[in-house]
Amino acid sequence: MFPAADLPDTIAVFPLPGALLLPRARLPLHIFEPRYLAMLDDTLKTSHRLIGMVQPMETPGRTEKRLHRIGCAGRVTGFSETEDGRYMITLAGISRFRIENEVAGFSPYIRADVSWAGFERDTGAAEKDSGFDRSALMALLKRYFTAQDLRTDWEALREAEDELLINSLSMLCPFENEDKQALLEAPSLRTRRETLVTLIEFALRSGGHEEEVMQ
Known part of the structure; x- marks a missing residue:
């Protein structure tokens, strides 16, 4: 558990579309751009080794990159270097x-x-979801995974434990960037599960699978 008192005031920020990180979850990344190789080198020299993952905002017609204000910081817990100087972290x-x-x-x-x-809840113990109906979610997931191949x-x-299951699905399912941001900003595990x-239900309906949602 990372002590809240050790959280720094300034961190490196990595804007990566579609890459969602959540508290107490793990995200593998492939680092190869020179600026982010520099970011990793600098981060590894700090005591906290934190990198902030942030979603870029979708701003049609604008050339400058804008970022969502809320992100999630992750600590570099493992890395390996390839022969050509890239990193898997x-x-x-x-x-x-x-x-x-x-x-x-x-x-x-x-x-x-x-x-x-x-x-503050993010640095504490794993969250619980008292209203979680696992069997209903599993049935929905089977239809969704079939539809998405x-x-x-x-x-x-x-x-899997409730939090691990819900957070892993939130991170891995192929949702749009703004949908990933909504999952990140959910105030509790229950609201994240509801989102x-x-x-998933919207994806099934929009893909012409209305009957699969209703089953």
């Missing part, structure tokens, strides 16, 4: 944050002053 989700402002300077990557206020380890899903179910 794993981030362990620590806490969500809110970007206060981007730090001006000559860094090739984005650094931001952040606030951790309002996300996805494969998974169903036994592992059935045995997840809504997104």
Whole structure:
């Protein structure tokens, strides 16, 4: 468990569309762009080893990149270097944050002053969802995975703890970037699960599978 008192005021920010990280979850990443290789090198020199994952905002007609204000910081817990100088790393989700402002300077990557206020639950114990109907979710998932031509380890899903299951599905399902952001910003595990179910049902309906939702 990462002590909340050790959360820094400024972190490196990695804007990666579709890459969702949640507290107490793990996200593998392939780092190869020079600016993000520099970001990783600098991060590994810090005591906290935190990188903030953030979704870029969809702004049609605008050339400048805007970021969502809420992201999730992950601690580099493992990395390996390839022969050509790239890195495979794993981030362990620590806490969500809110970007206060981007730090001006000559860094090739984005650094931001952040606030951790309002996300104190993220650094605590795993959340519970008292209203979770696992059998109903599993039935819905089977229809969704069939429609999307996805494969998974169903036994592992059935045995996973509530938070691990809901967060893993939120991170791995092929939702739109704004949908991923909605899952990130869900205030509780229950609201994240409700959002997840809504997104799956919408995907089935929009894909012409209305009858599969109703079954």
